């Protein structure tokens with residue numbers, strides 16, 4: 001969640017590779033520091049793409065993510081989370097630093113997610 005204005009602007013509204021190396025793409029669409037450091041990404045999964053089980057560690061504090069599924073694929077692309085705080089078919093709220101989560105590969109169609117993350121210091 002490191003941020004310089006220059007680096008922020010160079011990443012804003014550009015597709016980049018997702019960090020799990022499974023081919024999904026992410027686009028930074030916003031970030032800020034109030035009331036807690038936060039970032040907002042658009043995630044795109046195309047056919048064959050998913051994310052293996054992982055956690056998203058932060059240096060300090062608690063990492064939360066609120067994910068809104070904007071577009072469900074025709075098949076596949078299911079979100080799985082070991083211990084969600086809240087989950088419906090479209091909305092997923094979870095501690096991404098301690099709850100292992102994954103997305104099964106999209107089989108047909110594409111999947112889009114608006115992902116809002118923040119770090120709460122303890």
Ligand SMILES: O=C(O)CCC(=O)C(=O)O
Nearest residue numbers: 065067079096103113115
């Ligand atoms: O696409 C998703 O539903 C989850 C992506 C993910 O790993 C995350 O938001 O930390």
Ligand SMILES: [Fe+2]
Nearest residue numbers: 055056096101
């Ligand atoms: Fe994640």
